[in-house]
Amino acid sequence: MAKIDKDASTEDKIKIAARKVFTQKGYAATRTRDIAQEAGINLALLSYYFRSKEKLFAIIMREKVQKLFGSIVPILVRQETTLQEKIEHIVAEYTEILIENPDLPLFVLSEIRNHPTQFLEMAPIQKVFRQSSFIHQIKATNPAVVPIQFLMSLLGMILMPFVGMPVFKIITGKNDKQYIKLIESRKKQVPIWAMSILSS
Amino acid sequence: MAKIDKDASTEDKIKIAARKVFTQKGYAATRTRDIAQEAGINLALLSYYFRSKEKLFAIIMREKVQKLFGSIVPILVRQETTLQEKIEHIVAEYTEILIENPDLPLFVLSEIRNHPTQFLEMAPIQKVFRQSSFIHQIKATNPAVVPIQFLMSLLGMILMPFVGMPVFKIITGKNDKQYIKLIESRKKQVPIWAMSILSS
DNA sequence: ATCAGATTTAATCATTTGATTAAATCATTT
């Protein structure tokens, strides 16, 4: 079962295993023994290095929240790019991250719902967003479109194929490889659709 | 704690409680004792009426899958409505259902991921979808738009405000009531945006 | 080689949790 690099330090082996098990099964369904087995180590090492399941989870969760939201903010606030460029960057970057981490959105959004505020104290997200170049550009492009509404739609179009993956795989009858292709073709389509929303 | 109607039968009280606890916390995080307490009954009654946690969950899950997907299929296949009408119906119906059941999408999609195929044997969903009037109308309206891609985008725009509710609440700084208003204003917007995607 | 500290292991604990059991209570029929 233990299929983790032998050259990684024990602490890293545990974190690598924890990332995998937590994101696949969620906090509540994860057994510390599963993580230990996946890491190829003894259960006691988990407590030795991370004190408790909860502490280890907090570390992984922080990483994952950062991974899901960290990439978008810099794009939104950048002054030098046009709105269309921002949209293209968001779609491209997100899609690539999510192809590498398909469970990420469902995992993070579910755990955020369960552990209410704990993981969203990322200080001034509200302020940063309001003052972002992205918002101003949307207002300038089409005053009839409410920026947050547009962002919701854009993110919805990007995340939906991952959040609903098992369902859409069945509907489309595609295998893993074909499904990735379908997602990748959205890299070009979604920005076009997003721009056409702004022209509505 | 027990806050369930006294006039409901015990079996119903348990099901009502199970719906609430399962959808709020997910299968793994749900304790049968939580359900019993929420229902205002003794733990043994749960086994008496439903044999096991898993059996009870299967019943609730079946309901919820039906609730999330059941309403859309009839709309997609209906021959008499135009594409625009179908889009408007889907948005309106979904939004109303989800306002009443905000946890529904995250719950169902998470549990489907965890219990792989178990809840998607809903027979010929693939065939029904392929042969639906909806698909044909999209192809006729704009051959450049792949129907499943369009459906993903449409559903993404509808579901995103619910799936990401805690995040968007913080970003927007809105309270529950204001957030619902924001979602309701999408009832008009999303169909317009969807149509503009079809014109791209 | 030896020592000291870091790392790892096997064994065990206490609590939680899903499930069961046997008895008590309630409702309905006669």
Add this chain to the structure above:
DNA sequence: AAATGATTTAATCAAATGATTAAATCTGAT
């Protein structure tokens, strides 16, 4: 009222689970 079956309860079980402990092993410095 008595009897019968359905419903409900308190108590308990066995397994699962997060965590700890004490001992064994390894590593690097002297």
